Amino acid sequence: MNSTIRREIFTRFRSANPHPTTELEYKSPFELLIAVVLSAQATDKSVNLATRNLFPKANTPEKMLELGETGLREAIKSIGLYKTKARNILATCNMLIEQHGGSVPRTREQLEKLPGVGRKTANVVLNTAYGEPTMAVDTHIFRVANRTGIARGKTVLEVELKLLKCIPGEFRHDAHHWLILHGRYVCVARKPKCAICLINDLCEYEEKNL
Template sequence: MNSSIRREIFTRFRAANPHPTTELEYNSPFELLVAVALSAQATDKSVNLATRKLFPKANTPEAILAMGEEALREYIKSIGLYKTKARNILATCRILIDQYGGKVPETREQLEKLPGVGRKTANVLLNTAFGQPTIAVDTHIFRVANRTGIARGKNVLEVESKLLKCVPKEFRQDAHHWLILHGRYICVARKPKCAICLINDLCEYESKNFEDTPR
């Protein structure tokens, strides 16, 4: 895929959705950190249902740490792997209090040292909470990047590296959100909705599906 086609793809994404953002509900970097930690192998919808009850009760490292593991589990038990996630969140709260004055750090190195925080989670925080032009590659973005030809790669790190190189600078801040939303609602895994895709004429996917999709 050449650079002019990539530019047109992101121009269309921007025209359709000028101010994309995460579907996770949050009001602070710490709330976003907790929400992203909970979202691993879970839907944003299920996380939002849990945090709508949790955050009014406890939305700071101090408050969640004071709550304790058993009480935290009660709020997040509808989410997969909730026991491990509860332990990681409490351990993270302790580190934030002891090392960062209760604030979420703003560097990748510091974020990735927090329990349960990997590269993808760090990228989400850096991009969405702190305005850095990172691209967090999840299963949706990995699929869209490879299927469309925007940035093909054998693993998430390769796709991330290629996206950072090939996405025009003016679109880089929002590219993560456009791609994940496109993968979540249009370029879905089993049967992509090519008939209503705004980039179907630019996409390099060979097995496009124009059937059974209402216009």
């Protein structure tokens, strides 16, 4: 895929959705961090259902620690892997207080030192909370990048680095959200909805359902 086609793809995404953002509900970098940790192997919808009750009670590291592991588990028990996530969240809260003054750090290196936070989670926080042009490659972005031909790669990191290299700078900040939403609602895993896809004439997928 050449640069002209890539530019047209993201021009169309921007025209259709000028201000994309995450579907996770949050009001601060801390709430976003916790929501993203909870979203691992869970849907944004299920996370939002839990955090709508959790965040009014615990929207800072200090308040989260006051809940304790039992209280936090009770609040997030509808989410998969909730026991492990509760432990990681409380350990993260301790680190935020002890090492960062209760604030969420602004570098990938510092974020990835937090329990339960990997490269993808760090990239989401950097992009969505702090406006960094990062690319958090989840299963949706990995699928869309490979299927369409925008940036093919065998690993998540390979796709991430290729996307950052080939996406024009003006689109880089929002590209993460456009690709996730496209993969979630149009370029779905089993049977992509090519007939309603706004880039189907630019996509290199050979088995289009038109």
